[in-house]
Amino acid sequence: MYVFLQMLFVAATVAFTFDELWALQNSLWDQFLYPANLLQINATESSVFAENVQGRVDITRTFDGRELNNEYIFGLFSDPEHLSLVGIPTAYKITQFAANENIASATTIFTFNATSFNNTVVPVTIDTWILFNADGKIAQYDATFRWFGWLLDTLLGAAGRLLFNTTDPAETQTRLGDLLADTICQTHEDYCVGENVQYPSKAECVDFLANKTRFGKAYELGRNTLLCREVHEHMVRHRPEVHCPHIGPTGGDYCVDDKTYADVVTEIYFREPFIPVG
Numbered sequence: 001m002y003v004f005l006q007m008l009f010v011a012a013t014v015a016f017t018f019d020e021l022w023a024l025q026n027s028l029w030d031q032f033l034y035p036a037n038l039l040q041i042n043a044t045e046s047s048v049f050a051e052n053v054q055g056r057v058d059i060t061r062t063f064d065g066r067e068l069n070n071e072y073i074f075g076l077f078s079d080p081e082h083l084s085l086v087g088i089p090t091a092y093k094i095t096q097f098a099a100n101e102n103i104a105s106a107t108t109i110f111t112f113n114a115t116s117f118n119n120t121v122v123p124v125t126i127d128t129w130i131l132f133n134a135d136g137k138i139a140q141y142d143a144t145f146r147w148f149g150w151l152l153d154t155l156l157g158a159a160g161r162l163l164f165n166t167t168d169p170a171e172t173q174t175r176l177g178d179l180l181a182d183t184i185c186q187t188h189e190d191y192c193v194g195e196n197v198q199y200p201s202k203a204e205c206v207d208f209l210a211n212k213t214r215f216g217k218a219y220e221l222g223r224n225t226l227l228c229r230e231v232h233e234h235m236v237r238h239r240p241e242v243h244c245p246h247i248g249p250t251g252g253d254y255c256v257d258d259k260t261y262a263d264v265v266t267e268i269y270f271r272e273p274f275i276p277v278g
């Protein structure tokens, strides 16, 4: 049985050269940068993702399928005019890279322009494992924001200093929370209409998000928090029917406290192991 499965797996696997995998990794990040990322949000044939892609990001959760991953990976960092935490990616440098067969592992330092915080330039390190299909499309990716807790505190510090003239973390969190709540609720007003309405009024939306929902810790961007709804807010405009529930009171299966630490850490999510054959 084991040998049979192993043979099946070999047959389905493509061996790219190291240079090809390096090129695929760079091509992904070229398209991740703003404004190239705008072209990927709606992409089908030209998407970097396979139609049945599986994606996981440690600070949020798992994402199935091309449409969702396009909106998430490329739509989240694509509007310099809109309130956001990290803003837009403007440059990258791959500092660590190993690749074999159809799998690449990389550490990449991005430069983000935090456009909502007076264009503060901030480095962001992302570690990735990527598994490509025979067409060079991403079939699976597993991404980790390295030092994200520190990054979040750094961004909150910048927001406090630049927007609210305070160095007090608690005051910053309250005031930024109010601003985020207002922005998310305006998006709800603008896009979540008819059957997609989640809140009876903007005031009740703001009250729910600012007063009745916790802000969230650095690892809680996929839990029942304001930070989770801030992530999903950026996707609402692309497909309101899918994303409105995520910013609503229920969290629509994405901003919910459904899993413990151990559940998340031990979950077997991916179809294929990130282990090259042999």
Ligand SMILES: *[C@@H]1O[C@H](CO)[C@@H](O)[C@H](O)[C@H]1NC(C)=O
Pocket: 038, 039, 041, 042
């Ligand atoms: C994506 O498609 C939607 C509707 O199909 C359109 O409104 C939107 O402008 C498109 N976005 C981009 C970035 O092309």
Ligand SMILES: *[C@@H]1O[C@H](CO)[C@@H](O)[C@H](O)[C@H]1NC(C)=O
Pocket: 080, 090, 113, 115, 119, 121
């Ligand atoms: C950051 O983005 C803003 C708005 O797009 C732009 O005006 C500014 O030049 C950018 N700064 C850097 C360092 O990229």
Ligand SMILES: *[C@@H]1O[C@H](CO)[C@@H](O)[C@H](O)[C@H]1NC(C)=O
Pocket: 117, 118, 161, 162, 163
């Ligand atoms: C940062 O930008 C905001 C407007 O976006 C402005 O009100 C504020 O004064 C700026 N802060 C500093 C310290 O320049």
Ligand SMILES: *[C@@H]1O[C@H](CO)[C@@H](O)[C@H](O)[C@H]1NC(C)=O
Pocket: 165
């Ligand atoms: C910022 O706060 C300090 C005191 O904490 C005050 O002296 C200063 O005038 C404030 N600056 C602005 C622009 O409000």
Ligand SMILES: *[C@@H]1O[C@H](CO)[C@@H](O)[C@H](O)[C@H]1NC(C)=O
Pocket: 203, 206, 207, 210, 211
């Ligand atoms: C949040 O709660 C405070 C105090 O309980 C209240 O004054 C404020 O109006 C509430 N905010 C909203 C947006 O309802």
